[in-house]
Each structure stands twice: as structure tokens, then as C-alpha cells.
Amino acid sequence: MATTTPAGVRGSHPKHSGAAPEAGAPMSHRQIMEALSGLLLGMFAAIVSSTIVTNALPKIIGDLGGGQSAYTWVVTASLLAMTATTPLWGKMADLFSKKALVQIALVVYIVGSVVAGFAQNPGMLISARAIQGIGAGGLSALAQIIMAAMIAPRERGRYSGYLGATFAVATVGGPLLGGVITDTDWLGWRYCLFVGVPFALIALIVLQKTLHLPVIKRKVKVDWAGAFFITAAVSLLLLWVTFADDKYDWLSWQTYTMVGGAIVLALIFTLVESKASEPIIPLRLFKNRTITLASLASLFVGVAMFAGTVYFSQYFQLARGKTPTMSGVMTIPMIGGLFISSTVSGQIITRTGKWKAWLVAGGLFLTAGLGLLGTIEYDTPYWRVAIWMALLGLGVGMMMQNLVLSTQNQVAPQDLGSASSMVTFFRSLGGTIGVSALGSVMTSRISHHATDTIGSLSPQEQQAAGKAMAGGSLPDMSVLPGPIRNWLEAAYGSGIADIFLYAAPIAFLAFIVTIFIKEVPLRTTGALEQAAQGDSTPAAAPAQAAAPAPAPEQVPSLVGAGAPVADTRTQRLAAVAATAGDVPVGGTPVRGFVRGAESAPVPRAAVTLISLGGRQLGRAVAQGDGSYSVDAPGAGSYVLIASADGYQPQASTVLVGEESVTYDILLSGTSGLTGVVRASETKAPVAGAMVIVTDVRGDVLATGQSGPGGEFTFAELVPGPVTIAVNAPGHRPTALPVEVTGSGVTRIEIDLHSGSQVQGTVRAAGRALNDARVTLVDAAGNVVATATTGDDGAYAFTDLDGGEYTVIATGYPPVATGLSVNGSGVDGHDIELGHPGE
The missing domain is CATH 1.20.1250.20 (MFS general substrate transporter like domains)
Incomplete structure (x- = not known):
């Protein structure tokens, strides 16, 4: 019932497919x-x-x-x-x-x-x-x-x-x-x-x-099924519109038939798309x-x-x-x-x-x-x-x-x-x-x-x-x-x-x-670049120290003093911004505002302009209203890096011509999520529990396992509503909604209830039956688990929720029995199968 994951994945973000x-x-x-x-x-x-x-x-x-x-x-x-x-x-x-x-x-x-x-x-x-x-x-x-x-x-x-x-x-x-x-x-x-x-x-x-x-x-x-039904629905609707008021009246049996048919096809299309x-x-x-x-x-x-x-x-x-x-x-x-x-x-x-x-x-x-x-x-x-x-x-x-x-x-x-x-x-x-x-x-x-x-x-x-x-x-x-x-x-x-x-x-x-369309600031990376960055999302543990200042026209890798950090493009550029000295130059101004959630200004944000080779060209600190200004040496493509406490660093390409450039920067906040997993009955910590964080669309943001004290930690989560799902051997899985705050660390406690079990023996003619297949079905008709008996005819199902179940045993003519599971479960649910012809 429980899902296991290698220990090394704790606190890491999933990698997405596609690379540029x-x-x-x-x-x-x-x-x-x-x-x-x-x-x-x-x-x-x-x-x-x-x-x-x-x-x-x-x-x-x-x-x-x-x-x-x-x-x-x-x-x-x-x-x-x-x-x-x-x-x-x-x-x-x-x-x-x-x-x-x-x-x-x-x-x-x-x-x-x-x-x-x-x-x-x-x-x-x-x-x-x-x-x-x-x-x-x-x-x-x-x-x-x-x-x-x-x-x-x-x-x-x-x-x-x-x-x-x-x-x-x-x-x-x-x-x-x-x-x-x-x-x-x-x-x-x-x-x-x-x-x-x-x-x-x-x-x-x-x-x-x-x-x-x-x-x-x-x-x-x-x-292909979706393509067929949407084509059929649109075609039928257009045939009705084209011939209405010409071949027949707008209100006629042809109208009711064709519009009704288009609606039915559209509903079928919706059903097909949902599956x-x-x-x-x-x-x-x-x-x-x-x-x-x-x-x-x-x-x-x-x-x-x-x-x-x-x-x-x-x-x-x-x-x-x-x-x-x-x-x-x-x-x-x-x-x-x-x-x-x-x-x-x-x-x-x-x-x-x-x-x-x-x-x-x-x-x-x-x-x-x-x-x-x-x-x-x-x-x-x-x-x-x-x-x-x-x-x-x-x-x-x-x-x-x-x-x-x-x-x-x-x-x-x-x-x-x-x-x-x-x-x-x-x-x-x-x-x-x-x-x-x-x-x-x-x-x-x-x-x-x-x-x-x-x-x-x-x-x-x-x-x-x-x-x-x-x-x-x-x-x-x-x-x-x-x-x-x-x-x-x-x-x-x-x-x-x-x-x-x-x-x-x-x-x-x-x-x-x-x-009624809400204006959302435009992103500054293309889809291929986003896919590539998503393919190398950094691990949750942040770097504790940056590498020494790089030589001109080089972009270094970051090596943290603590956990290893993925060598991503954004982090490499952020390292350059943090370690290179100021190089005051004159030229074409690049100015704008640094904003956070809901377009709120981000004061004291560090804004650095570097060449595509990694050499720092200018640096500024955002004012109280979020405004900044740096000078580019001339026309060309540059990288603009912005960072601030409590926000994810942002790296963007800026195209500079002969005139000044206005470029606003949107920073996403970073937040932490930490907690402890405990057994609800004894309040003892549950070690090795799998903890999964998903967003409102169901996409996995981070996964990890609880430590010896039941603790878990995820860093650099985007603020907003998430769902925490936890499962561990011997316990029933649980899920709960959590609102990750815009700054700081959100702390939660998760209680896991011990799972119920159902066990028994399958017999035929009074003797234990080997290799019989036993299926457990819940009240909704879903197959919860299956088991095959050994030489002693025994079977067992663990980590079950309380409720009504049906146990089906096959090997001879099948036998189905119902039972109610509560508390620790049912022990000794034996099943007797008869020989064919009995």
C-alpha cells in the first residue's frame, strides 16, 4: 500500500520533460x-x-x-x-x-x-x-x-x-x-x-x-476520438446555421434535431476529454x-x-x-x-x-x-x-x-x-x-x-x-x-x-x-527557456556559500558548503551578480520597476546588468517604489539579474538599442514549508513517511521522506495554496490543504491513523487452499487490493480505511462475502470454497 522512494530525493523538486x-x-x-x-x-x-x-x-x-x-x-x-x-x-x-x-x-x-x-x-x-x-x-x-x-x-x-x-x-x-x-x-x-x-x-x-x-x-x-466529436459538433452546428431561414425556419423540427445533436456531441466530447x-x-x-x-x-x-x-x-x-x-x-x-x-x-x-x-x-x-x-x-x-x-x-x-x-x-x-x-x-x-x-x-x-x-x-x-x-x-x-x-x-x-x-x-x-480579464505581468522567458529551466530546477537545500569571483567573460558553477546545488542558468548568473565587483560605465539607460505579488514594489532589490559572457557591466539597488536604473555600454543583448530577500532570483535577456529601455521585473516570492509526521494514537514520530506537495492543478512540486523524528522540510516553494499528501507503512494515507505564506516558513503537523487489516484463510474441503486469488473491493466497487494465498492458504490486507468491503475468493467457483472494517480490522475472516460440481 505504501510507496517507497530513495532517501536522496528528500526535499527535491521534480524534473519536467523537454529541453531546449x-x-x-x-x-x-x-x-x-x-x-x-x-x-x-x-x-x-x-x-x-x-x-x-x-x-x-x-x-x-x-x-x-x-x-x-x-x-x-x-x-x-x-x-x-x-x-x-x-x-x-x-x-x-x-x-x-x-x-x-x-x-x-x-x-x-x-x-x-x-x-x-x-x-x-x-x-x-x-x-x-x-x-x-x-x-x-x-x-x-x-x-x-x-x-x-x-x-x-x-x-x-x-x-x-x-x-x-x-x-x-x-x-x-x-x-x-x-x-x-x-x-x-x-x-x-x-x-x-x-x-x-x-x-x-x-x-x-x-x-x-x-x-x-x-x-x-x-x-x-x-x-482522435476528441478530434472526431468536436469536428462533428461544430459541423452540425454550422450546417444548421447555414440552412436556417433558407431551407427551413429558425424554429422547426430540423433546428431542434440539429442543435440537440450538436449539444449531445459536445457533451460526448467533454466526457472524452475528461478521460x-x-x-x-x-x-x-x-x-x-x-x-x-x-x-x-x-x-x-x-x-x-x-x-x-x-x-x-x-x-x-x-x-x-x-x-x-x-x-x-x-x-x-x-x-x-x-x-x-x-x-x-x-x-x-x-x-x-x-x-x-x-x-x-x-x-x-x-x-x-x-x-x-x-x-x-x-x-x-x-x-x-x-x-x-x-x-x-x-x-x-x-x-x-x-x-x-x-x-x-x-x-x-x-x-x-x-x-x-x-x-x-x-x-x-x-x-x-x-x-x-x-x-x-x-x-x-x-x-x-x-x-x-x-x-x-x-x-x-x-x-x-x-x-x-x-x-x-x-x-x-x-x-x-x-x-x-x-x-x-x-x-x-x-x-x-x-x-x-x-x-x-x-x-x-x-x-x-x-x-474582467485580469492583467498579469508578462513573463520574460520563452517556452523553450522555461522548459530548460524546469528541467534543471534546483534542489530544496540552498547553497550556503558562493564560489569565488569568476574571471571576466566566464560563468562559474555554484558549489554550496552544504547540500549540492544544481548548476542552473539562473543560479550561475545570480552568482556573478553577487560576487563580481561594481564596474561603473556610461551608456544607454535600462530602467524600470522591480515588483512582486500583486505588482507591489520590491525595495532594496539588487539589479545587475551583465554581458552574455558573464562580465558585470552595471549594478543598482531598487528604491522605495521599486524603481531602478543601470547603464548598458551600447546596443546589444544583455542579461539583467534581480534578487531580493524572500524572492526567487530572476534572470532576463534585455535587447538594448540606441534609446533608453524600459523593463519591469517581476519577482516570485520564495517560502519554506516544514512539519512533522506523527501517529495519531501515540503521538510518536513516523519516520520514512512519504510526503508529497502538489499545486492546485495537481502538478507535483516537491517530494521527500520524513526523518527519524518525523520531520520534513521543503524550501523555495512559490507562495499559494498547495496540497500535502502523506503515506507510510502501517498507516492510512492522508491529504490536507495548506496555504504557503508569502514569506518565512509555514509549519504544520500531520497525524497519521493506523490502518486496519483484514486477514484469514482460504480452504477447500476443509484443507488450506494454495494459490487462491483473493480480491478486496470497497463500497464504491473499486478494487482496493489483491492477494494470492500460500501453502497455508492465508491472505492479508493491511493499511485499510474503515468501512464496508467485499472479499472475493477465486480458484474454484468464486465466493463473495461482505464485512465491515473498523478499528484494528478483522482477524480470521476465513473463506470456504467448494469443488466444481459440489
Whole structure:
């Protein structure tokens, strides 16, 4: 019943899997940009493939003989495939090589693009777009995951700005390029679907040369059941949204059947995920408030974002009579707003570490932009539409990347892929639902406005107008007579404006959700560096003395006078800060604040700036408000070390340019936990008891055994609630919650109750039965223990809790007997088995 552990593990922390090259050393700006080049090329190809068809879709659907439903499904199929597969890509990124996965996603995207280019009918095009969506889902999820693996959250803002800039360029360039290709007779719309292929091929080559990430080597199990049920649930929900109000009413038996089926599939998915060893979406992540709220906000942002980008081409081409090329040009204000807000917010977040204000402001801009766009008509002055589109773009740019950033800042490296893809999944899900539902609503609103205003036409014109609207296909405005064209343009203008108005309350919900997201200071290490540091967490016993001062440009190992200390990167750098002399230099100031829990200032904290080789360059002591300032000798990468009594030392990489750098440092408090394990009846100390400390998520923080006096000690625990579990031979295991205080040592006493026992003899025909199997089952039906009798037929179970049990003996026809266990237990519970046939 008891678990034994070698004595040497007392007070040590567990080691986590995964290691980064160079012991988790941070990557330089050049290395990051080289690795990002292929990712950005792949993202550019995926985004171009989705945006380049927006202005060409009216022409494409017209040539292939499709209608408004086909128009919606060409967009929805790609979004649906991307939504359904994003969690699977994210989970596989936690298990397999991220480099191989992003290359597979590019290959899938290329195949889908080629098939789409040769499509002969709407069905073939929709299927090919679904294949494209699978590849695009991998690219969009993996780009965020790989960035988070390489770059610390505090530095990620500037690089997310590059991703936002790529998104903006591809978004604005795609429609323009698609319009030019569509309007060029010797090219045609099919080349719109081929144009992303060369970019994807170049990205494959660049990624092979520049992206070098460690591969996780561990046994894996992909949750295919979870992938199936979440895909089925989302697909059924989207089929209902797409055909509602077209094939059947919103309130109909089809609605009840499909929505009910989607709910059942979602419940099955939840059940599967709760039992899966490697779930696609770990349900425990939703215990984190920030992750839950960010996912919900992403759902609402997705509805608003895709509603704005997908239907602008129809507005400009069908309501304002513009060419595909001009339609792309007229959406530039929205893309400009997205470009500016994503890049500027990323740079400022990197400098200040503050991100929540951008989310809240983005929600306001998004709501205002959609609300104002809901008032447009076919003849609204373009300058007004441009301003309102810019507001929409500003809101999307501020929220899209920063919601992912806030989530990635909350998770451990092993959950990075799942958490990142979860936010992307909800954004894609919102976009897919939004495009499907709002597309269906738009069709009915256009018909409604057309019916209301058809009385303004003459009887002959009404007859011609009926023919133009018949068949469900998109009308060719260029061949319609003037009065009919004006009537139809007005109907399209009002109908498309209605969907913006319907999307505005959803954007407002996103704004409300972001208000309740708690701002947590951004970490200063990337996921690979965190994983490497977690792989070499120091033992509980601290060093008692530091090594002598190192020579310049060397980083020494620490050797304590007491217990041996793990040679970790943070401790090596802390040793340099503690032992090297002050080297006053002038240059570029690096200043900021040292803060602890709840952003409280940490006065008297020692802040040291060293070179990457280990030479001290500057030193400062934080003021009463936590502020500090040190000077770097010039532009480059440096290591900033902060330490203070009662806190874990923090080492961070700082990139210094020509201007002063603002860099805030967050220190985690360190606390001790000590106690004694005793027998509850005699109060005698229990030696050799296994003591296990776990956090609120169930992760093991430390393990050890009690000493001869029953004592145990753990040092350097992060303050907060933990669970202490204790078990020892001859005693019943116990667990209790403990709150580790922010400073000092928390002391506890743990009483173990002696375990009950059940013993007896198994006989057959009055003689002891050898090799009979005896099973003990508790009242809940759980197997507690099993035993096999020896030559004397005896069996015994020890260390039992009191309660009702069932003893089952087999060897001959099985016999089951019930018994109650209390106090010391039951002695002499003999079992008589009969021969077969007796």
C-alpha cells in the first residue's frame, strides 16, 4: 500500500520533460528573425489564399453557376476546416516536431490550392477550400505556438507586430491582387487560387534552413476520438446555421434535431476529454480565469472580424457597382487600421509590459466601427465608410494578437500548443458561425429590402426585376437597366449594412469580457527557456556559500558548503551578480520597476546588468517604489539579474538599442514549508513517511521522506495554496490543504491513523487452499487490493480505511462475502470454497 522512494530525493523538486538547445539559452534577435521568415511567408500564403478570392468570388460563383449559398460556403468551408482542425494541430505541437508539422500544413495547403484552381463546379471548389482550410488551420495555430516557444511574452509584442503586419499586408494585397487578376482577360480568376502556391513552396525551403527547434521525445497518444466529436459538433452546428431561414425556419423540427445533436456531441466530447490521457483541449485550462475569458472574447471577436472582412467585397461590387480591383482598393482604410494598431500595440507592449488597456480599447473601436457601418447605404459618402472601416480595423488589430498573448502568458510550456490553438479555435469558430449565420441573415434582409422597395419600379421593370432576382444566383449589375440596377444596389446596401448592425452587439460582448480579464505581468522567458529551466530546477537545500569571483567573460558553477546545488542558468548568473565587483560605465539607460505579488514594489532589490559572457557591466539597488536604473555600454543583448530577500532570483535577456529601455521585473516570492509526521494514537514520530506537495492543478512540486523524528522540510516553494499528501507503512494515507505564506516558513503537523487489516484463510474441503486469488473491493466497487494465498492458504490486507468491503475468493467457483472494517480490522475472516460440481 505504501510507496517507497530513495532517501536522496528528500526535499527535491521534480524534473519536467523537454529541453531546449544550449540549455534553454535565449535566441538572439537575428536568430528569431531568421526562424520567423519562413513562418511569415507561410502565414502570408495562407492569408492571401483566403483574401484574394473575396473580390473575385462574385465572378467565380457566377462562372461556376452558384448562388448566394455557394458564395457563403466557399468561405465557410475553409473556416470550418480551419476551426475543426486547429485544436488538433495545437495538441500535436505539444507532442511532435513543430517544424515537421508546419511543413505538413504547407503541403496540405498547396494541395488544396491546386485542386481549387482546377475546380469545375461549386462543389469541387468548396471541397478544395476545405483542404486549404486544414492547412491554413495548421499554419495559423503553429505560427503562434512556435513564436511563443522561442520568445518571452514580454518581448513577443514586437514580433507579434511583425505577424500583424504580415496579416495586414496579405489582407490588403490579396483583394487588390485578386481584383487585378480577375479583371485581366488573359489571366482569369483561376490564377487567384494558384498565387499562394509559390509563396508556400518558398516557405517550405526557408523553414527547412532556418527553423531549428528541439523535438520532444516521449510516448504520445493523439486524441482522435476528441478530434472526431468536436469536428462533428461544430459541423452540425454550422450546417444548421447555414440552412436556417433558407431551407427551413429558425424554429422547426430540423433546428431542434440539429442543435440537440450538436449539444449531445459536445457533451460526448467533454466526457472524452475528461478521460483522455492527451486531450486535444485540456479541460483543466478552463480553471484559469484569463484563459477562459480570452477564449470567450476570441469567439465574439471572430464573429465581428470575419463579418467585416468577408462581405465588404459584395458591398462594394454589388451595392456600389465597383470592379474587383477597386473593391480591394476601397478596403485599404480597414487594413491600414489593422496594420497600425497591431504593430504599434506590439511595440508599446514590449516596452511597457502592459497589455489589457489595448484589449479594452480594441473592444470599443470594434463595437463603434460595426455600429457605424450598420448605418451605411449604397450611396453613403465613401469618406464616412472609410473612417468607420478604419475603426473596425483598429479594433481587430488591438484584440486579435493580444488575446493569444494573454493566454500564452498563463500556461506552462507543455500546454502552450493546446492553449494557443484553443484561443485560435474559438476565434475561428466565431468567424465560421458569423459568416454562416450572417450570410443567411443577409440573404433574407436583401430580399426583404428588395420586396419593400419594388413598388418604386414600373410594372414592366418589376417583371424584369423579378427575373434578375430569380434562380438564386448573384446578379450581373453591369447588364441591368438603370432603374432596376439602382433598386437592387439599394437592397444590397441596406441588407449588408444590417449584418454589420447585428454584429455590433456581439463585439460589445467582447468588450465587456475583456474588462474582467485580469492583467498579469508578462513573463520574460520563452517556452523553450522555461522548459530548460524546469528541467534543471534546483534542489530544496540552498547553497550556503558562493564560489569565488569568476574571471571576466566566464560563468562559474555554484558549489554550496552544504547540500549540492544544481548548476542552473539562473543560479550561475545570480552568482556573478553577487560576487563580481561594481564596474561603473556610461551608456544607454535600462530602467524600470522591480515588483512582486500583486505588482507591489520590491525595495532594496539588487539589479545587475551583465554581458552574455558573464562580465558585470552595471549594478543598482531598487528604491522605495521599486524603481531602478543601470547603464548598458551600447546596443546589444544583455542579461539583467534581480534578487531580493524572500524572492526567487530572476534572470532576463534585455535587447538594448540606441534609446533608453524600459523593463519591469517581476519577482516570485520564495517560502519554506516544514512539519512533522506523527501517529495519531501515540503521538510518536513516523519516520520514512512519504510526503508529497502538489499545486492546485495537481502538478507535483516537491517530494521527500520524513526523518527519524518525523520531520520534513521543503524550501523555495512559490507562495499559494498547495496540497500535502502523506503515506507510510502501517498507516492510512492522508491529504490536507495548506496555504504557503508569502514569506518565512509555514509549519504544520500531520497525524497519521493506523490502518486496519483484514486477514484469514482460504480452504477447500476443509484443507488450506494454495494459490487462491483473493480480491478486496470497497463500497464504491473499486478494487482496493489483491492477494494470492500460500501453502497455508492465508491472505492479508493491511493499511485499510474503515468501512464496508467485499472479499472475493477465486480458484474454484468464486465466493463473495461482505464485512465491515473498523478499528484494528478483522482477524480470521476465513473463506470456504467448494469443488466444481459440489
